[in-house]
Amino acid sequence: MNKTLEMPMLYKRLSKVGLQPKFIQEKALPEWWDAELENNPVAVLEAAGRIAKRLGLDMASVLDPDAPITFKQVIRPKFKKIQKNSDESRLIVAQGLATRVAEMVTYACKRPFTDMATNAFEIRNFILKNNSYIDLDAILMCFNVFKVKTH
Template sequence: MGQTLTMSALYKKLTTFGLNKKYIREYGLPSWWDDELNDKPFAVLEGAGYIADNFNIDLKSLLTPGEEVKFNTLPLPKFKQHNSKNKEHPHLAQTLASRVAELISYGSNIEYKNLANDAQMIREEILSNHKTVSLESLLDYCWSKGIAVGYFNNFPKKIKKFAGLIQWQETFPVIILSAKHTHRAKFTFDLAHELGHLALGHLEKGVLVDEEIEFNSNDNEEQQANEFAVQLLLDKYDNHLGKHKFQNAERLTRYVCKILIPKLPNIQPDAIILNYGWHNKNCFRQAMAALNILEVSTDGQKLINKYLADNLDWDMFSDETYEYLEKALGV
């Protein structure tokens, strides 16, 4: 084993799964790792342990020459695709995110409370403590109900990714959001969509992976989760702007904030704008530009992980796991 157990051999073996050397070095190995250790079998053995632990890999398969690398056993995922003809699923991204979900659950001291299956009831519960259903108030609600929420998108390049994931741990679910967008409005909808899956009983154990969250999905459960999210965020004001046209994003923003919001004080302006863009595809870019005009609209992923960092018991983790989570989550 001493002749074959080198870090270069492990890098080569893992490359076939899309885990390139740069990614392994940054996220798989601790910061104290030195390349002078790459050809020292006992050090490589320790390094392999960190890689296996961080990436959910079966250590024996990683160390055995000629054996294919295997990931640790996970519940069979329930993939949700916008295009059912596309048979490729984000297996590697899901595996890496599932490990992050496991670690989040390990550091979370929360108890899951059953959700109402009615979006209006949940909306009223949130509004009893907050002015609107925003990303902040929705995060508050999830954590208060024993639902851990995190953002994770630090994947190797060139692998298929996903928008959202729900993973049941032993006693509570973990939601991982992973889309590349940054607008709070989009993350609010994504989180409301995943909450809809839980409230409507679409996942009672295992893992559900939303490969995309699209407004016009042809999947029945996706449609139900979308309808749940729309009612949760907008009450009865879905498509409130109808086919109304605006000269530019500034006028759209001004109309929503100055004319509509005074009449709809419990609705977020960015929710109305995003909803308008989804109902009017030819105006989607205008709606996105309007979201950019609104202040505090482009830090959604940071806000999600700020809540996560504040709710985790970091003392539960080893130094190396603590370091991995800090890098992986960007906190």
């Protein structure tokens, strides 16, 4: 038996992964969304699709009312943690949202990404020769200095 996706249950399932209804309503639902649409199954499906896309969620898990909601999988993320024994499962929401932000940033890039022609050790040495520490500005400056490979 197929279950219909309903907005109240979707909010509840999203809350279980740390995404509260207010956040969903303000950040993930389309601008035209209205509470009256929660009774329209087609509108709920469209809203669920947009929520999944905007927040980097696995679409199949969002659309299946019986499945737990999951984020798109990034192959074996490596978390840098303050405490050695931190619970990585608590970082999944942050990792999922950060992945989505990174995807959105790539859409804003006017120039397509290309690999740098040098290795990380050379880049690090170059940055530290001209800066006392490595930060985003220093890394971006390297893209202007080093030649990039074209494919």
